[in-house]
Amino acid sequence: MTAEQAAAWGAGGTHSPLMNNYGSPPRLFMRGSGAELWDRDGRRHLDFLCGLAVTGLGHAHPSVTQAIAAQAGTLTHTSNLFANEHQAPVAEAISRLIDSGSGQVLFQNSGAEANEAALKIVRKYQGRGRHGVVSALRSFHGRTLMSLAATGQPEKHEPFQPLPEGFRHVVWNDLDEFEKSLTPEVGGVILEPVQGEGGVNPADVEYLQGVRHICDERGLLLVLDEIQTGFGRTGQWFGFQAAGIRPDVVTMAKGIANGMPVGAIWACDEVAAAFVPGDHGSTFAGQPLALAAARATIAELEAIDAPAAARRIEAALRAGLEPLSGVDHIRGRGLLLGVELDDVGLAGRTGAEVARACLERGLIVNGVTPTTLRLAPPFILTDAQIAEAIDIMASVIGEGVV
Ligand SMILES: *Cc1c(COP(=O)(O)O)cnc(C)c1O
Numbered sequence: 001m002t003a004e005q006a007a008a009w010g011a012g013g014t015h016s017p018l019m020n021n022y023g024s025p026p027r028l029f030m031r032g033s034g035a036e037l038w039d040r041d042g043r044r045h046l047d048f049l050c051g052l053a054v055t056g057l058g059h060a061h062p063s064v065t066q067a068i069a070a071q072a073g074t075l076t077h078t079s080n081l082f083a084n085e086h087q088a089p090v091a092e093a094i095s096r097l098i099d100s101g102s103g104q105v106l107f108q109n110s111g112a113e114a115n116e117a118a119l120k121i122v123r124k125y126q127g128r129g130r131h132g133v134v135s136a137l138r139s140f141h142g143r144t145l146m147s148l149a150a151t152g153q154p155e156k157h158e159p160f161q162p163l164p165e166g167f168r169h170v171v172w173n174d175l176d177e178f179e180k181s182l183t184p185e186v187g188g189v190i191l192e193p194v195q196g197e198g199g200v201n202p203a204d205v206e207y208l209q210g211v212r213h214i215c216d217e218r219g220l221l222l223v224l225d226e227i228q229t230g231f232g233r234t235g236q237w238f239g240f241q242a243a244g245i246r247p248d249v250v251t252m253a254k255g256i257a258n259g260m261p262v263g264a265i266w267a268c269d270e271v272a273a274a275f276v277p278g279d280h281g282s283t284f285a286g287q288p289l290a291l292a293a294a295r296a297t298i299a300e301l302e303a304i305d306a307p308a309a310a311r312r313i314e315a316a317l318r319a320g321l322e323p324l325s326g327v328d329h330i331r332g333r334g335l336l337l338g339v340e341l342d343d344v345g346l347a348g349r350t351g352a353e354v355a356r357a358c359l360e361r362g363l364i365v366n367g368v369t370p371t372t373l374r375l376a377p378p379f380i381l382t383d384a385q386i387a388e389a390i391d392i393m394a395s396v397i398g399e400g401v402v
Pocket of ligand 1: 115140225253
């Protein structure tokens with residue numbers, strides 16, 4: 001990295017203006033279009049990560065760009081002391097995609113905030129003494145203290161103890177373990193339909209159905225964290241729909257506005273009624289600029305039938321990648337896939353190092369575990385782009401094949 005790059009990126013050097021919270025970024029991107037990104041040196045990259053499952057429509061999507069530009073020139077912010085023209089239509093669309101129009105929505109600015117609001121509504125609904133929440137080991141629910149406490153990765157907790165209490169973490173996809181964890185103070189459970197950051201681990205359909213059944217029996221609220229899985233990514237509008245269950249609360253964020261910071265919680269009518277004026281709030285949440293982007297994004301996702309696109313592209317990726325020597329198996333659903341590499345595919349490298357080798361050849365993926373690449377590409381990939389990405393991965397993985 002040159003001194004000039006270091007200064008421009010805020011990385012390296014003796015005193016960067018930026019906190020060293022994200023390590024040294026390997027690229028500085030200047031421009032994007034569809035599934036492609038160009039860095040400062042004009043190098044083209046295929047984006048198979050979408051800024052962590054966010055830009056499902058691709059970069060600089062015309063209708064989203066137009067909506068943001070028009071709204072920026074009209075009205076960007078008035079606070080939640082007042083209504084704006086986008087909140088009700090976006091909330092209606094979310095409720096329609098989740099549960100044929102029932103339930104209610106509260107906007108947030110991010111995923112962690114959405115989970116924070118969900119965990120607060122569980123407490124408010126269940127009342128004092130039933131504040132406990134069960135979540136899964138290897139889950140990821142965010143970085144605020146409450147969502148961090150819900151996150152089932154004890155090593156992430158350690159530097160920030162003491163965390164809010166009442167959380168317990170159970171083995172993933174194990175219904176007996178779940179049932180054993182239920183003490184009288186437990187009021188709810190939070191699960192991802194496919195664990196994203198934890199390594200792309202899908203929930204078994206029977207597990208989600210079993211958890212739903214136990215929650216019904218015991219009066220527990222089932223919160224589904226669809227922050228990474230929502231808005232078509234798993235081949236359904238929301239991941240839980242593959243299990244045919246009805247959640248009590250759903251949290252969402254990443255894919256909702258194609259890159260503008262928007263989060264939201266949906267709750268069934270009975271639970272939604274637990275929040276009354278004064279219980280929760282946010283200065284920015286639901287502001288017109290962000291929601292103009294969400295409105296345009298959801299309209300476009302529906303127009304292209306994003307879940308069907310996810311299933312179609314998933315099939316093409318599996319067909320190209322599963323036969324490769326070096327690939328042990330592929331797990332995940334739709335366009336949230338974990339490519340598990342075997343010793344040959346890894347060839348002594350970590351998943352992060354294999355991802356870095358892909359980046360050097362112009363393909364953006366992520367090493368989500370020491371042995372797994374995560375793919376979360378956009379819904380708008382062309383056949384040529386799919387083939388190009390498979391070629392790059394085949395060559396990088398094939399480096400270990402002798
Ligand atoms: C990304 C993510 C979060 C946190 O969202 P932020 O917007 O980064 O706060 C929470 N849960 C899941 C499942 C996520 O993938």
